[in-house]
Amino acid sequence: MAELKLEDIAKLVGVSRSTVSRVVNDDPHVRPEVRRRVLDAIQSTGFQPNAAARTLASQRSWTIGLVLPHSVSFIFTDPYYPHLTKGVAQACNQYNYTLALFLVGTKEDEERIYPRISRKGLLDGVIVQSGHHGDQWIIGRFVDANIPLVIAGRPFRSDNVTYLDIDNVNAANNAVSHLIRLGRKRIALISGPVNSTVGLDRKQGYLKALSERGHTVDESLIVEGDFTEASGYYAMQQLLANDRRPDAVFSASDVMAIGGMRATREAGLRIPEDIAFVGFDDLSIPQLSDIQLTTVRQPVVQFGAKTVEVLIDLIENGTQPPRHIIMGTELVIRDSCGAAQAMGGKSTRSGGLPANHGVVMRSY
């Protein structure tokens, strides 16, 4: 079967190329009867308009790019990326855009990928997941290329770009405040990398909670991790080697919290009795544990979808003043923070269920 084109359908129906094009593009200026005949022909022949020709003529590709820098290593261990991707992909489907995925790992990748992205006729716009210091020049590059751009996550220099982020400071503040309310005195932080805005913001929330509630900051209770389970494990070992060990830990990610909890158990300490834990993410990691993690739930999938919507708005309505959109979080209270014991009630654990839903507290 030779490839059909608009012209062929036109000939078949006995109308012009333009009329078929109008039908395909839902242009109202076609008589209903003609539209029906064209539609029939399209249906019966299985005609699909050629994407490249359409893009060339209309200067719109209906494709958006999702760029995940550094992801090649982290996509292994960090459930954040699959969830974000899912949110973005679903929204793309919904709005009839195609999603082009760019996983950038090495410098070599960058040199192959970034020119391709800046090229016209491939993408209508780009979403860059960011928040790392090293991403600045990439963002600058796309800004220079004048391609519609939305950043997922707060970039270091955010004044002239549109970005979406979750409210990391408030979320961390809530989590730590929760531990303080439960009577914990020495609350440690396993932070994210401080060369990332996520790491920075969650740390700031931790510090804010302490100072707002009259706790003094003990630098020896702050250890930096890199969002991997291993780093959480080592960070916890360091915290436990302290003269006076912590009685609670706020971890900037669930995966690090799991590492920390493993180190805690190995040291013969009980969770939450000896040390309470609160994590960050709530992205359904399968855990081999009878202790369910209290954590900050960030709406990553919706976040990804929202990112797409903002980008499409940018594509279709042209340049606008940069927008900064911040999404809220929830604190999900399960076992590891000791809330159940502290409140004299039963564990929130609904015995035997693979994962309980916990008690949810909206951040705002």
Next chain:
Amino acid sequence: MAELKLEDIAKLVGVSRSTVSRVVNDDPHVRPEVRRRVLDAIQSTGFQPNAAARTLASQRSWTIGLVLPHSVSFIFTDPYYPHLTKGVAQACNQYNYTLALFLVGTKEDEERIYPRISRKGLLDGVIVQSGHHGDQWIIGRFVDANIPLVIAGRPFRSDNVTYLDIDNVNAANNAVSHLIRLGRKRIALISGPVNSTVGLDRKQGYLKALSERGHTVDESLIVEGDFTEASGYYAMQQLLANDRRPDAVFSASDVMAIGGMRATREAGLRIPEDIAFVGFDDLSIPQLSDIQLTTVRQPVVQFGAKTVEVLIDLIENGTQPPRHIIMGTELVIRDSCGAAQAMGGKSTRSGGLPANHGVVMRSY
């Protein structure tokens, strides 16, 4: 800055459009001196050829599609998908292809996505992750559309399509044989869904190992899961409710094994002393456990990359007889199978390390 085209560069350098095109496409028929001047102009102007125009004229988009059916739910919990995606994305970068990602969840998604994929001028070829019964018609559809196609995973009807798979039967056979060699008598199976070839093949390997080594099959020791942690947990509870409980479990995925191990611990049983576990995947799931899982390592990332290579070969060299490529696996022996104890040695656990590498046995 107005968008540059080939013609503009040509005018700038004082040559023709065709010559610039030759330089851009590395055609050898250009004098070195002219090539240099053109290259300089391209460099200094930052010219990028328009992707859509190129695609339209050459009938090649240098884009391939990765279709993940059912993935919208599983991408949450199953690390297989991110790993496969990573392998595919890296290979795409390497060969200068763009990757278009299609996450298909609902029937609605299908109706939006599949016509787009069949459309000419968007994709040069498609990789479909498969192995589920329901995917047959999708595959048939792409075969009909005559688009270069490679299946990742063995499809149910595989005669007329090219696919890649790992050797699930052998891998499962090895895993179960390992448990038998360690002296386990009642070896249970937490299988994958039997409406998938993965589930079927791993089950067949289990059955094969038993029969080859003179064990009888006890149907009450076989429970079907769906690759989620929850299903592993429930499956294990069912197994433990047995009159005579198993002394070993082979799980068709690590995530289900983790669910199973959680149920085992909750029942007050020891791993591996009371029940030994062997999983399948080895995709670095963060575990809150002092027990490291013995498992079958499947080379998912390389598998994804290989899939791309086979597809590109198909794209560039035209239709060939369908190829069926099967990749080997390794058994990674850690703590949960009890090999260390059985062999009278120490645990293979290198005390305190976040995750040990285990002892690797190549399948073949």
Next chain:
DNA sequence: TCCTACGTTGGGAGCGCTCCCATTATACCA
């Protein structure tokens, strides 16, 4: 009845490349 307005339709002119063929420049041999 004619004229105007508007809804409908057709076709030309691109979009920015690649591909092919014709033409010109260069090298090599007799």
Next chain:
DNA sequence: TGGTATAATGGGAGCGCTCCCAACGTAGGA
């Protein structure tokens, strides 16, 4: 030195659409 093979170059045609404008038809008002 002329003739021929070969390399380098230029430009037309076309890829399959969209967009725009002109042309046509029909209805409604004067």
